[in-house]
Amino acid sequence: MHRSFIYSSLLAIAALDPTVALVAQPRTEDGVCTETTVAILGAGMAGISAAQALTNASIHDFLILEYRNAVGGRVWHTDFGEDESGQPYVVELGANWLQGVGSKSSENPVVTLAKKYGLKSTFSNSSSVLTYDESGNSDYRDLLKIYGEAQKQAYKDAGQMLLDNVQDSNGRTGFSMAGWKPRKDDMKAQAVEWWNWDCEAAATPEASSFVFGVAAENLTYNQFGGEDYMVTDPRGYSTIIESEASTFLHKGVRDRRLRLNTQVTDIEYSSNGVKITNNDGSCVTAAYALSTFSLGVLQNEVVQFHPPLPKWKETAIHKFTMGTYTKIFLQFNETFWPDDTQYFLYASPTTRGYYPIFQSLSKKGFLPGSNIIFVTVVDEQAYRVERQSDEQTKQEILTVLREMFPDKDIPEPTAFLVPRWNKVPWAYGSYSNWPVGTTLEMHQNLRANVGRLWFAGEATSASYFGFLHGAWYEGQEAGEQIAALLQDRCASVYGGKACGDRAHYDVLHGTTPIDAYTIINGWPLNSTHLGS
Ligand SMILES: Cc1cc2nc3c(=O)[nH]c(=O)nc-3n(C[C@H](O)[C@H](O)[C@H](O)COP(=O)(O)OP(=O)(O)OC[C@H]3O[C@@H](n4cnc5c(N)ncnc54)[C@H](O)[C@@H]3O)c2cc1C
Ligand SMILES: *[C@@H]1O[C@H](CO)[C@@H](O)[C@H](O)[C@H]1NC(C)=O
Ligand SMILES: *[C@@H]1O[C@H](CO)[C@@H](O)[C@H](O)[C@H]1NC(C)=O
Ligand SMILES: *[C@@H]1O[C@H](CO)[C@@H](O)[C@H](O)[C@H]1NC(C)=O
Ligand SMILES: *[C@@H]1O[C@H](CO)[C@@H](O)[C@H](O)[C@H]1NC(C)=O
Numbered sequence: 001m002h003r004s005f006i007y008s009s010l011l012a013i014a015a016l017d018p019t020v021a022l023v024a025q026p027r028t029e030d031g032v033c034t035e036t037t038v039a040i041l042g043a044g045m046a047g048i049s050a051a052q053a054l055t056n057a058s059i060h061d062f063l064i065l066e067y068r069n070a071v072g073g074r075v076w077h078t079d080f081g082e083d084e085s086g087q088p089y090v091v092e093l094g095a096n097w098l099q100g101v102g103s104k105s106s107e108n109p110v111v112t113l114a115k116k117y118g119l120k121s122t123f124s125n126s127s128s129v130l131t132y133d134e135s136g137n138s139d140y141r142d143l144l145k146i147y148g149e150a151q152k153q154a155y156k157d158a159g160q161m162l163l164d165n166v167q168d169s170n171g172r173t174g175f176s177m178a179g180w181k182p183r184k185d186d187m188k189a190q191a192v193e194w195w196n197w198d199c200e201a202a203a204t205p206e207a208s209s210f211v212f213g214v215a216a217e218n219l220t221y222n223q224f225g226g227e228d229y230m231v232t233d234p235r236g237y238s239t240i241i242e243s244e245a246s247t248f249l250h251k252g253v254r255d256r257r258l259r260l261n262t263q264v265t266d267i268e269y270s271s272n273g274v275k276i277t278n279n280d281g282s283c284v285t286a287a288y289a290l291s292t293f294s295l296g297v298l299q300n301e302v303v304q305f306h307p308p309l310p311k312w313k314e315t316a317i318h319k320f321t322m323g324t325y326t327k328i329f330l331q332f333n334e335t336f337w338p339d340d341t342q343y344f345l346y347a348s349p350t351t352r353g354y355y356p357i358f359q360s361l362s363k364k365g366f367l368p369g370s371n372i373i374f375v376t377v378v379d380e381q382a383y384r385v386e387r388q389s390d391e392q393t394k395q396e397i398l399t400v401l402r403e404m405f406p407d408k409d410i411p412e413p414t415a416f417l418v419p420r421w422n423k424v425p426w427a428y429g430s431y432s433n434w435p436v437g438t439t440l441e442m443h444q445n446l447r448a449n450v451g452r453l454w455f456a457g458e459a460t461s462a463s464y465f466g467f468l469h470g471a472w473y474e475g476q477e478a479g480e481q482i483a484a485l486l487q488d489r490c491a492s493v494y495g496g497k498a499c500g501d502r503a504h505y506d507v508l509h510g511t512t513p514i515d516a517y518t519i520i521n522g523w524p525l526n527s528t529h530l531g532s
């Protein structure tokens, strides 16, 4: 009562005097910038692991500036539908899986955090799949096996290409050479291919790099284990990022080193320091800054750089691809689909990638009894769905479900949700993909620093781009490098390779021998690994 009275009188003052602005965060008067040693731009996985790496190196003077009112970035959940007692369920709009689980020798750092905080997750069994076309159930699961055989060959070929330093090709060429050549009108084969390639890359095989696409899959699944676990924790997947942040932000989100609701608009950088300006007019000066903005944010030029980024950097930003991956959620009053199966693959007779994969959350281990199912679209089909009305999308999905289950009377959903990742002003898309015709050098340019401004995030990882663990590793490495530079002990970090600027290339040289890249470049793969 008392608080709301104060708040409303502040509002009244603000209404009378337009120079009195209500700001959520403390800021200094008279345009004097807050000074800090390291400014971390973004509180997603990369920003939080960078801040923790600084803390681990005993650097406590940093500020984290975050657009949203929460920590976690693209690990983002929302309430959806309701259970029998009227309580909402929690669904993940962004990252949903622990990817790369099961290895005894090497653990995915995100899996380590999931264990530490008891994150609820369930094995995603991709063998638990039924296949459909426009006239109902149609068993074409043999095509999944045929694809799998070609994939084994393709993976070997891609490894050999890296070893031989051969020019990259796209996924289409690589798989054709390995024996997978689906006809354009074989929509069942197209559906199988979509589920195996597009659904992960959020891009077609034509648009994707063959060797780097395969290498990234290998590095995650051969190293950390071949399994995926789906997170269905009522606290949300982001609880692991929030909890980890609380290990060093001692008052949690009230630690003054975390500034939520702060939109960075301008970054002035040089070899002496960085000045960051926010949309509320507040500013921060720092010895170093680390941008963890998504590739989509960088590509949309919503943050202005002063001076403008050099051409090699700009080119790298526009060379890499930001994909879109859209999970559309539906809750029904009953589970009319087989409740012993996880996945339902649908081959549209006319359009590749048209509502191709449904996944039931109603099963035991997920959100049992929820009657929730979701369907995933990517790339062009995701853009199309974003452009049209939710009602249009809902009717299209109901038509597909009625084709898949012709014997069922399928009601209207009781809850329906379509995320629009391209409209999210702090993400502009879902996650990155390595496009065809992109060398390690071009990617190093995305990762390199400009003066005292450094870059990290999912997209800067050559090994794990697109994955949450990629963001974690990139944040950690940038944090450790900046700490080493500040403490003048970089010779002791990464065998001395952390000293000074990251490599960048003004002139590109086509292919790059893999042994030129070691872990310092975010590339732990070398000829030793490929030979084994
Ligand atoms: C739909 C979807 C599904 C996915 N599925 C999976 C999955 O199953 N498994 C998996 O491993 N990964 C998955 N990912 C990828 C994973 O979510 C990302 O790799 C990871 O979260 C990226 O972390 P980051 O720190 O690099 O970037 P972000 O999480 O984007 O963090 C950057 C932060 O910067 C902030 N920011 C942006 N602009 C500004 C600004 N102007 N001023 C201040 N702050 C700003 C943002 O709000 C954000 O918090 C998925 C992503 C999406 C979107
Ligand atoms: C910081 O140190 C802790 C304790 O050793 C470790 O668990 C954590 O992974 C480190 N964080 C980073 C980002 O390196
Ligand atoms: C995965 O699903 C397949 C097909 O239903 C089943 O045979 C197998 O036992 C399942 N595996 C696990 C670990 O549940
Ligand atoms: C992928 O892994 C397989 C099996 O270990 C290996 O033969 C191949 O060379 C690897 N390919 C790439 C591109 O990493
Ligand atoms: C679900 O709704 C439909 C249409 O309103 C109705 O016919 C059906 O009986 C309902 N199912 C259950 C289990 O209530």
Ligand SMILES: *[C@@H]1O[C@H](CO)[C@@H](O)[C@H](O)[C@H]1NC(C)=O
Pocket: 515, 524, 525, 526, 527, 528, 529
């Ligand atoms: C490859 O990496 C391993 C460590 O994973 C290292 O021992 C080896 O020396 C590296 N080989 C080359 C050629 O860099």
